[in-house]
Amino acid sequence: MVKAVELKSLEKAMVENFRESHKRMGEMSLKMEEMNTKMDMLKQQLREEVHDMEKKLLKEMDERHNTKDRIIISGVNEMKGALETTKEIMEYLDIDASEIIYARRMGKEQRKPRKILVKLGSEDLKNKVLRKKGNLKNSANWNKIYMDEDLSTGQREKLRRTYEDVKAKNEEEKEDLNKEGKVWIVAGRRSNPFPKKVNKRE
Numbered sequence: 001m002v003k004a005v006e007l008k009s010l011e012k013a014m015v016e017n018f019r020e021s022h023k024r025m026g027e028m029s030l031k032m033e034e035m036n037t038k039m040d041m042l043k044q045q046l047r048e049e050v051h052d053m054e055k056k057l058l059k060e061m062d063e064r065h066n067t068k069d070r071i072i073i074s075g076v077n078e079m080k081g082a083l084e085t086t087k088e089i090m091e092y093l094d095i096d097a098s099e100i101i102y103a104r105r106m107g108k109e110q111r112k113p114r115k116i117l118v119k120l121g122s123e124d125l126k127n128k129v130l131r132k133k134g135n136l137k138n139s140a141n142w143n144k145i146y147m148d149e150d151l152s153t154g155q156r157e158k159l160r161r162t163y164e165d166v167k168a169k170n171e172e173e174k175e176d177l178n179k180e181g182k183v184w185i186v187a188g189r190r191s192n193p194f195p196k197k198v199n200k201r202e
Contacts, residue, residue, distance in 0.1 A: 063152035068123045069101075070150035071130070073116040078105070082116045089142055093132045099125050117150065130189075148190055155191050162186050162193040169195060 076085055086103035090096070099121035105114040120126050126149065133147040151159065169184040170177065177183055177200075187196035 060152055060154040064155070067150040067152050067155075069121070069126050070117060070119045071126055071147055072106075072150050073118060073145060073147050075113065075145040076116060077113050078109075086116060086118050089136070089145070089147075090129070092139055092142060093129060093135060095125070095129055095132070151191060159186075159190055159193050162195060166195050 073086065073089065076089075080088075082105050083100065083103040086100055087097040090100065101119040101121060103116055103118045106117050107114050120129065130147070130149060136142040136145060136147070163186055166184045166186050173184070177197075181200050182197050183200045184195055184197055186193050187198075188194045
């Protein structure tokens with residue numbers, strides 16, 4: 001009689017253990033499904049992020065290719081056409097005006113003169129123009145204009161961040177900089193700027 005009770009008790013315990021194990025397996029299976037779902041979502045998110053990064057990179061490369069031989073001229077009145085004005089500036093700098101692919105005003109007409117976007121024959125020619133632009137300060141007609149290289153979206157963003165970085169450095173290190181007689185500036189070309197510590201100008 002005792003053995004029969006023990007067997008029944010043992011059978012009951014085994015059934016309960018089986019049910020508990022089955023329940024745990026179900027829970028584990030459910031958790032695995034949830035984990036697999038999350039993994040699939042993360043993979044999809046990663047694929048989308050990589051795709052977006054590739055698109056941005058290709059766009060940036062395309063922009064850099066398009067801007068590599070372009071300059072922007074600011075501060076020129078609109079009494080003459082953009083091309084005629086640009087030719088006169090190039091001739092003053094002793095640059096062959098026939099190397100101008102196009103020159104056009106940027107944006108809609110407004111009170112102040114619009115900038116001129118100029119595409120030149122090559123990147124080397126653009127660099128030559130930028131090297132010579134300092135000569136414009138000696139001209140009676142062109143001493144108040146500005147000439148810079150055209151930038152891609154990524155390059156403009158880098159330039160903006162560099163100016164912000166320099167501003168922060170000057171504020172954070174103000175006391176030490178005053179003692180040293182130094183100041184942080186944005187150095188290098190606009191297409192590749194970097195912070196640089198230099199002597200303060202009196």
